[in-house]
Amino acid sequence: MSYRKILTIQDISCVGQCSLTVALPILSAAGMETCILPSAVLSTHTAGFSGYTVRDLTADIPGIAAHWKKENIRFDALYTGYLGSTEQIAYVREIAEELLSDGGALIVDPAMADNGKLYPAFDAAYVETMKSLAFSADIILPNITEACFLTGTEYRERYDRAYIDSLLDALTACGAKTVVLTGVGFDAEHTGVIVREGGKTRYYEHRKIAKGCHGTGDVYAAAFVGALENGLGAYDSAVLAADYTVRCIEVTQGDAAHWYGVKFELALPEFIRMLGK
Numbered sequence: 052m053s054y055r056k057i058l059t060i061q062d063i064s065c066v067g068q069c070s071l072t073v074a075l076p077i078l079s080a081a082g083m084e085t086c087i088l089p090s091a092v093l094s095t096h097t098a099g100f101s102g103y104t105v106r107d108l109t110a111d112i113p114g115i116a117a118h119w120k121k122e123n124i125r126f127d128a129l130y131t132g133y134l135g136s137t138e139q140i141a142y143v144r145e146i147a148e149e150l151l152s153d154g155g156a157l158i159v160d161p162a163m164a165d166n167g168k169l170y171p172a173f174d175a176a177y178v179e180t181m182k183s184l185a186f187s188a189d190i191i192l193p194n195i196t197e198a199c200f201l202t203g204t205e206y207r208e209r210y211d212r213a214y215i216d217s218l219l220d221a222l223t224a225c226g227a228k229t230v231v232l233t234g235v236g237f238d239a240e241h242t243g244v245i246v247r248e249g250g251k252t253r254y255y256e257h258r259k260i261a262k263g264c265h266g267t268g269d270v271y272a273a274a275f276v277g278a279l280e281n282g283l284g285a286y287d288s289a290v291l292a293a294d295y296t297v298r299c300i301e302v303t304q305g306d307a308a309h310w311y312g313v314k315f316e317l318a319l320p321e322f323i324r325m326l327g328k
């Protein structure tokens with residue numbers, strides 16, 4: 052594949068190894084020009100720190116997008132993560148419609164919830180509006196909680212394959228195209244990812260190393276986009292991203308002081324090798 056220009060829209064958590072501070076280095080390592088649109092600036096992420104500061108950048112977005120349009124700047128793919136406000140989602144949809152090159156993929160990580168709960172910044176109105184973005188995307192990467200919120204399905208901590216299949220069916224019925232459902236494990240020792248693409252569903256299971264590592268969803272999604280935009284199919288990208296994320300957790304585990312994220316930088320050379328670069 053030729054040199055790709057990707058736009059990623061998500062927050063800058065200044066400290067916390069998530070969102071843009073993860074996506075930018077991972078996509079760069081995958082060999083693509085990575086353009087960013089910060090949705091908000093936070094002193095830290097919101098999962099475990101208290102007293103964090105937040106500056107919502109929604110009001111800056113129309114001017115930035117208008118400038119890009121005027122300069123005839125276009126992107127080969129758009130990958131969105133944690134957004135700054137409900138209102139911002141409409142701007143992101145406009146950017147997808149106006150600034151994506153022909154055939155460019157819209158990849159949406161509806162980063163808004165985990166472990167059965169919405170993140171502190173979000174409410175029911177945000178979920179409703181996120182549905183419009185997620186169901187217009189070419190690929191979505193929800194975890195089980197997010198898939199439940201998007202479809203109005205009851206969240207379960209323990210589940211079987213029938214529950215997961217019905218969740219995938221509900222996403223498809225709502226208009227989802229390709230779905231990469233993350234954090235799917237049927238026993239305590241394993242987790243994995245299920246990819247539903249064109250009516251075909253495939254599961255990749257791997258060892259579960261640690262319970263609920265912060266930031267791994269963002270590492271996973273960025274690595275997935277990096278692989279996809281290198282020409283791998285959705286399932287192969289999902290497998291590569293899972294293998295890389297496992298390595299990130301392996302190099303982090305055992306360091307209790309590093310509870311807020313994963314040391315994804317230490318495994319970047321392996322990620323580059325996995326991509327065959």
Ligand code: PXL
Nearest residue numbers: 069070096097098133266269
């Ligand atoms: O990792 C997802 C994420 C991104 N950005 C912010 C967050 C979170 C998860 O809590 O708080 C600000």
